[in-house]
Amino acid sequence: MRRFPVLTLAVTSLSLVGLTSCQSAQIERKAEEYRRNGLARDMGEARRLAENYYWTEAAEREDAARRERSEVFPLPRDGKR
Numbered sequence: 001m002r003r004f005p006v007l008t009l010a011v012t013s014l015s016l017v018g019l020t021s022c023q024s025a026q027i028e029r030k031a032e033e034y035r036r037n038g039l040a041r042d043m044g045e046a047r048r049l050a051e052n053y054y055w056t057e058a059a060e061r062e063d064a065a066r067r068e069r070s071e072v073f074p075l076p077r078d079g080k081r
Contacts (some may be wrong), residue, residue, distance in 0.1 A: 027051055 004078070030050035031043060040046035 023054070027054055030054070 026032045027047065030053060031040075031046035034046040034049050034070045035043055040049055
């Protein structure tokens with residue numbers, strides 16, 4: 001039986017798993033901004049607010065791209081491709 005090395009990740013929040021280091025850094029900067037401006041009581045709350053901000057922003061970009069694609073390639077009137 002072969003044994004494979006185990007990769008261990010240490011993250012501050014479970015929702016940060018799967019993000020690039022650039023995205024994580026953006027979230028941390030936004031969290032620090034929220035904390036500094038008094039919008040969050042502690043860093044945990046600030047991180048949650050920042051994560052929500054970036055996930056909402058990503059969803060809006062995805063919706064905008066979907067709308068743009070539907071304008072370029074409209075579906076036929078019967079709804080089938």
